[in-house]
Amino acid sequence: MSIRFFNQYPQIPALLSLILLLAIWHGLAIYLHSNTLPTPWTVAGVLYQAVISGELLFHLGVTLLRLLASFSIAMLLGFAIGILLGNNRQLDVFFDHWLLIFLNVPALVTIILCYVWFGLTELAAILAVVINKVPNVIVTIREGARALDKDLAEMAAVYRFGKQKTLRHIIWPQLHPFVMAATRSGLALIWKIILVVELLGRSNGMGYQLHIFFQLFDVASILAYTIAFVALIQLLEGLILKPLDKHAQRWRR
């Protein structure tokens, strides 16, 4: 198979590498012959059962809802504060220390404190995720606000763009890459934190389920849930983030 063939069908190398991974997994599982590493077939069967019973979709849905809520709050809050700090030096200097502290508080500490202070509630769970994520969004957006082009702002002033036009045609396109970066890193971070939040203080969601499977030593179910999880993230990336990015970056060479 030549390079040209791969260029023509870019999906083929990806498919081959995936098959190779499955093959290695299969070989290892056969060789070890242990309950702690089931074969891909076993996992596929468990996955199928979990989907059919509706259990997986329920817990995945609950986690997804929590993700959406905490992600939107964190992005909106972080965006507003980031823009403010990026444009105001005094505020920036003053709150920089706060930011540094919050960036370095371990996620687990925030989660435990939120549950201790606000009880084992949905609000506490979402708050814990938001507090973990907001500082990252602020830092990214602040960089973007600092990097805004003064030349273009002057041009807009001379040609009387006005507030709305300036925001839409000058500011937003410059911030867009930073918003995308915050979104991507934000989703990755929240996925991980949210499972811990659920494991520690919720009675549904992926984190809770994984906790149960861990106690039962049910590795097949853990792997099945993980696969569903990864597939969902890929879907979000491919169906929402990539097309958004492509549209916004169309002017680049």
Add this chain to the structure above:
Amino acid sequence: MTEFQIHIKEKAYTSTNSKTRLTIADFDLSIAENEFVCLVGPSGCGKTTLLNIIAELDPHYQGHISLHRKKKETANIGYVFQNPRLLPWRTVRQNIELALQPPVDHSLIDELLSAMQLTEQQHDYPAQLSLGMSRRVAIIRAFAINPEVLLMDEPFVSLDAPTARQVRQLLITIWRKRPHSVLFVTHDLREAIALADRLIFLSSSPMSIVSDIPVTLNRESRDNETEIESFRQFILKQYPEIQSLL
């Protein structure tokens, strides 16, 4: 006759180590309607500062700027910056349209695009253009708002000589078709002679006017390099004080 008057009593610049330096002092200039004035002076003498004051980008100065003997608030000013300052995420045509107040006169944009030989590139993004093309788009944007005064800050700097000459000629063509007062900053005396009705020579720190020289060369003979060169020799001999400024 419309007159554009610039009177700057004092403009100070405070650097980051908080030293204050006078950039412009007692600067008086009036420009007649549809007059093409070139400001010639050493780099760093405050020419861009002057244009920014006129364009209301810099309010920190003492003095006043007026058009029709009124306050300048009403003036429509076109500004061609030293770099094109196009929005990379908008096409050539969108870049021009965005500078206009509604209703947008599409036929004027078409006319200017074809005069500047950019009709084919109107839906391209700035990244696909050469520097000469981008500068032409910036010129179209300034002309398209039908300005009462057009400010141009070394708009042809860093273009190679043939390209600069071509853009210069295109500029003069559209300016003669749609004349208005122009204040053109350059440090290239040949370029200034090729374009201007009047040359203003500036000294640096603080900036003030050294000489005010009318260009008597008629516009038809300005395509000719030797005519420009002989006029240059003439004024250098006639006004020896400008030699140190070039």
